[in-house]
Amino acid sequence: MAGLTLQSTYKLLSGFEIPVVGFGVYQTPADVTERVTLKALELGYRHVDSAKVYRNEKESAAAIRKSGLDRSQIFYTSKVPSSCMGYEKAKQAIEESVAAADLGYIDLMLIHAPYGGKEARLGTWRALVEAQKAGKIRSLGVSNFAIQHLEELEAYIQSGAGGQITVGQYEIHPWCPREDIAEWLKKRNIIVEAYSPLVQATRMKEPVLQKLSEKHGKTPAQILVRWSLQKGYVPLPKSVTDSRILENSQVFDFALSEEDMASLKLNEYAPVCWDPVRDCKI
Template sequence: MATSLQSTYKLVSGFEIPVVGFGVYQTPADVAERVTLKALELGYRHVDSAKVYGNEKESATAIRQSGLPRSQIFYTSKVPKSLMGYENAKQAIEESIAAANLEYIDLMLIHAPYGGKEARLGTWRALVEAQKAGKIRSLGVSNFAIQHLDELEEYIKSGGGGEIAVGQYEIHPWCPREDVAEWLRSRDVVVEAYSPLVQATRMEEPVLKNLAGKYSKTPAQVLIRWSLQKGYVPLPKSVTDSRILENAQVFDFELSSEDMDSLKLDEYAPVCWDPVRDCKV
């Protein structure tokens, strides 16, 4: 059971991933360095960025400035949907590595499955080559539907190389994705949950407010705790120091099984894009 921000899960790649990540999605570049440094000061050891976020350089600069050993911080980036395919992905990977300037990237994901089969598998091939070269430690995917996961698994098994270490998805009680999560867990793939706070759109939901009152916690803390107890790696984001701290204070309580069950909601309402449903080819 995770007991702190420094607790980790073992990836199939052999490396360790901290159980909570600090997300920088939609964090402006001129803010990202400061808030990432604050998160590291507060104990976070996992930073989730992406090329399309436009803040790889700034969030990685905070890692270098933190004074912490590089080996203690887990840094993620992603190949964007606009640069799918072998040659494009090679370019994207090199650009992300250069922007971060961190010796290596701990985890590189395919951000979304758009582009068709050839582009997806070509992108994976580029990732495997970068991993073999020591530029990336672990590989994964984001927003892949089960059909795309099956496709990639078959490619890997037929000699494509690499292994899916992480699957990252929008996951919260209003978008649980149990089918995808089960596919991943059955293969020992770590599930990451982005937008675990539902972008603050559900904080007034009665079920959430009731649980927050019961445990003397905030609705955000209840949602992060839900994600942790599901065995996921939540990636909360904030640019407010007090909330960055609040989102880390989730290891001193545990939701009962009944309260976890109360968050099994008959609803599918993602707040972000939804390639899992929208990408049909």
């Protein structure tokens, strides 16, 4: 963790670099997305996480173009939605996301969730691999896949389907740690991304967070982002408030001790978002 900054990166299995913190735009209204994303880029973020289903790809990408930064400095993610699973639908969805962004390429494209059954999941992966080979996408990954879905995809890739799972994105925070999935991914050098790392602000008054906040002179949100970083994850905090966008990035000037980290090891499984990891049974 020594020397990390907001522009620090990890190397993906694809050979590309991913910044260690991303700016999330989930549930950010389209009419404010461009402004807040531009603010995040001005404050030093270099990683923007959008999705087709968020309906703000165009606005997120517009901020990237208007930032004045070179395209190569910014990492942009989108996702194939559950409604577009299967080869043909996924192929069209990918084309639409690439066109909406108009950035030349998408850095990372994820399968948003494992719904639709095996044939649809593997067909979606095939469409992603084709888009990657065509230079439209640089790196591939998944979101919300349970271990059985990950193993199914791993076997498909090993059978000659091509591509690499470079990122696994999940709701992860102390109240939804998903240690088993994180371990599976890390064993394969797959980057773990944590969405809703701030638990959608529902846990800020928890005594354990308040205690750590007081100890370090940091906000509960900063403690949670730092927890993600020290777990080796890429957190994706989101906000539409300028001061909080800045606050969420000011996490590189302190460290949680082993005791602090242990205090956040909670015996609880309480996701605040949808939970395809548990809900998708086929």
